[in-house]
Structures are given as C-alpha cells and as structure tokens.
Amino acid sequence: MLDELSRNRARSGFTPSETALSVFSLKEAVYELVTEAADLVPEYLAFSLMIDDLGLRTIETYSAAREQIISDQAASMLELSTPVVRLWDGIIAVPIVGTLDSARTQLVMEKLLETLVATGADHAVIDITGVPTVDTEVAQHLLKTVSAARLLGAECTISGIRPQVAQTIVSLGIEFGDIATKATLADALALALRQAGLKVVQS
Amino acid sequence: MEQVPILKIGQTLFVSIQIDLQDESVLRLQEDLAEELAATSARGVIIDITAVEIVDSFIGRMLAMIGQISRLFDAETVIVGMRPAVAITLTELGLSLSGVRTALNAEKGLAILNGRA
Numbered sequence: 024m025l026d027e028l029s030r031n032r033a034r035s036g037f038t039p040s041e042t043a044l045s046v047f048s049l050k051e052a053v054y055e056l057v058t059e060a061a062d063l064v065p066e067y068l069a070f071s072l073m074i075d076d077l078g079l080r081t082i083e084t085y086s087a088a089r090e091q092i093i094s095d096q097a098a099s100m101l102e103l104s105t106p107v108v109r110l111w112d113g114i115i116a117v118p119i120v121g122t123l124d125s126a127r128t129q130l131v132m133e134k135l136l137e138t139l140v141a142t143g144a145d146h147a148v149i150d151i152t153g154v155p156t157v158d159t160e161v162a163q164h165l166l167k168t169v170s171a172a173r174l175l176g177a178e179c180t181i182s183g184i185r186p187q188v189a190q191t192i193v194s195l196g197i198e199f200g201d202i203a204t205k206a207t208l209a210d211a212l213a214l215a216l217r218q219a220g221l222k223v224v225q226s
Numbered sequence: 227m228e229q230v231p232i233l234k235i236g237q238t239l240f241v242s243i244q245i246d247l248q249d250e251s252v253l254r255l256q257e258d259l260a261e262e263l264a265a266t267s268a269r270g271v272i273i274d275i276t277a278v279e280i281v282d283s284f285i286g287r288m289l290a291m292i293g294q295i296s297r298l299f300d301a302e303t304v305i306v307g308m309r310p311a312v313a314i315t316l317t318e319l320g321l322s323l324s325g326v327r328t329a330l331n332a333e334k335g336l337a338i339l340n341g342r343a
Contacts (some may be wrong), residue, residue, distance in 0.1 A: 129339030143330055167317050174313040174322070176329035178307065 029084035034092070039085040050074050087200040105131050108171060114146040114215045115139065116208065118183075120153030126165035132171055143175045147213040150208045152183030162197040169202050178218065179202070182211035190225040230255045232262050232279035238331075238339055239263065241302075242274040247281070251286045259292060263299040270339035271296050274332055276307030286321040302327060306335035 024045075025134070031044045032137040050071055057067045110116050117135050121127075135147060149165065151157070156166075169179040182205040186193070192199075216223065227250045233240040234329065239262055245251065259271065273292070293303040304327040329335035 132314060133310060136313055139311060140330065143332060145334065169309075170322050171313040171317040174305075174316055174328050174333060175308050175310070176304075176327070 025081060026084045029081040030088045033085045033088040039082045042085060046078045046081055074184055081199060084115045095134040101127060102131060105134050106125055107134050109142065110212055111216065113144045114140060115144045116150055118150040118153065123154055123161045124163055128168065132168045136171060136175060137170060138177050139172060139177045146219060147172055147179045148208060148215060149179060149181050150183040150213040151181060157188045157191055159195055159197060162192065180211040180214055182208045227254065232341055234266055234338065235267065237269040239271045244277050247278060249284055252285055256288060256292055260295050263296060263301055269301050270280045271301055271303045272332060272335045273305045274307050274339050275305060279309065279311060280313055281312050285317045286316050286319055290321065290326060292324050297325065302339060304329050304335040304338050306332050331332055
C-alpha cells in the first residue's frame, strides 16, 4: 500500500521529502499520547524506528518509480527519433537528429534495413544535418550502416554534412571511401534520381 | 549432408539456398558451382539467400570466395534476398563481400546480370 502511495505521489509530482514527511507525521500524533503515560517510552521508540523504516521505503520506491519513468521516456524517444521516410519510388531517407551513439545507430541500421527490404527500395539517403558532432565512433557507425545496406543491394548516400563537421572529419582523418556524400538532402535526392534513371523536368 | 541444387536458366546459374547452411554443404556448393560453370560457360550466378537466417564468418568468406571463383570463369555473382539481420552480422564480422554484387531480390539480381550482358 505504501509503495502504491509513493508511486502515485511520484507521478503527480510530489517531492520525496513531502511523501516521507507525511509518513513521519504519524510519529507526532502518537507522541502526544505517549507524553501522558511515561511507561510507554520503550514501545514508542520501537514504533518510531518502524516509522523511520517506512519513511525510507517511500523514498526508495519514489526513486525506483522515477527511474522507471525516465527509462520509459528514453525508450520512446529512441523510437521517435528514427523515422524512415520515403522520398520517391525506391528512394528512402533517414533524417538523423541528435547525437548518434551505439544503441541509436543499431536502431537506425535495423530500421533502415527493414524498410529497404519491406519497400524494395534500392537507394537510401542518410541525412545528418541534425547531428551536431561527428567523431570517429559516429563515422564508424555510419560506415557500418552503409556497408550493411550495400550487402542488401542498396546504395547509400550521406547528406547534410555541415562545414564544421566536414572540417572535423578531415582533421580526424576519417575516410568515407567510395561512399557518396552530398551537402544537402536535395543534392542526394538528385543523385539518387539520376542513378535510378529518372529525370525531373519543368512542365 | 544436404546438397544445394544448381539450376541453369539461360546463361545464368540459379542457386537457391533453402537449408541451414553447414560448412560441408557450402564447400560442396562451391565445388558443384565451379564444375557447373566450367561445363556450361554461364555468364552469371544468382545466389538466393532469402531463407538463410544465420551466417558465420566461414560462410561469409565462402560466399565471397564463390564470387571470386565465378569471376575466373568470367561470370558475375549476385547475392540476392539477404535479410537485415544477416547483413548486420556480416558487417559486424567485417565482411563486405567485395567482388560480389548484391540485390534486394531475385528480379533485381537478374536485371543486374541482364544489364551487363
């Protein structure tokens, strides 16, 4: 019951001290009764210890509930943060916003590959406009994603490389090899259309 | 040991792997394919691995080797229908199957071979 109370209070935004204080206030109520009968002091001490334990327990439950909420939110953010969009027949794009870490790259890779198989697309554009920094690890992840897509028979383009990012990549000595890189998503789309043998004309 | 059948369709050899690949069956496939290529002078090989769910480094290396062998017979190898999980595994193993073309499905694989011919 106490766990439930503490969890509910954690969700409705009470601080853990408030919850614990409300438990501790039981002590004061009992103390008033004890002042009248002096022989009850040992029992009161035992009671007081028990209340202390209960108070600590509410705090523990509170932090556990908070942890749960935080990890749920992190998981749903991870889900939200990797949309795969279809740009054209056979051309899909993955706009990446935010820092790329191993867990996220894994998710991006899986979603990209699954979409490639599901839609039968043979061009993929990975747009990193929203990636603030590219270090060797991120580059490694990108290279892995591209080579996995190649194994499926799809060609990958990396777009949205910003000037600072380009400078970092060069100064870190990262080689993108024969992977096509473009400045903007539009350039990458144009390249993919050209490779697919399509042409955009003004009507 | 299970044997993987090799079908000849026009100038193309078609291999569809429907079993869980064992080391011996891959070696056997490699031998069979080399003999078939020598006998038929086919121009292309399509290996369909849609049904393959698990690969290890040995099988990955053998697939690349089949590609190199076919090249000696002037035939191009296209691996088609690779599953995402398999692609991720091969990448993690550091195998990029250079020398082998890949395609999403058998239809696109055939289109690659026909485009070359």
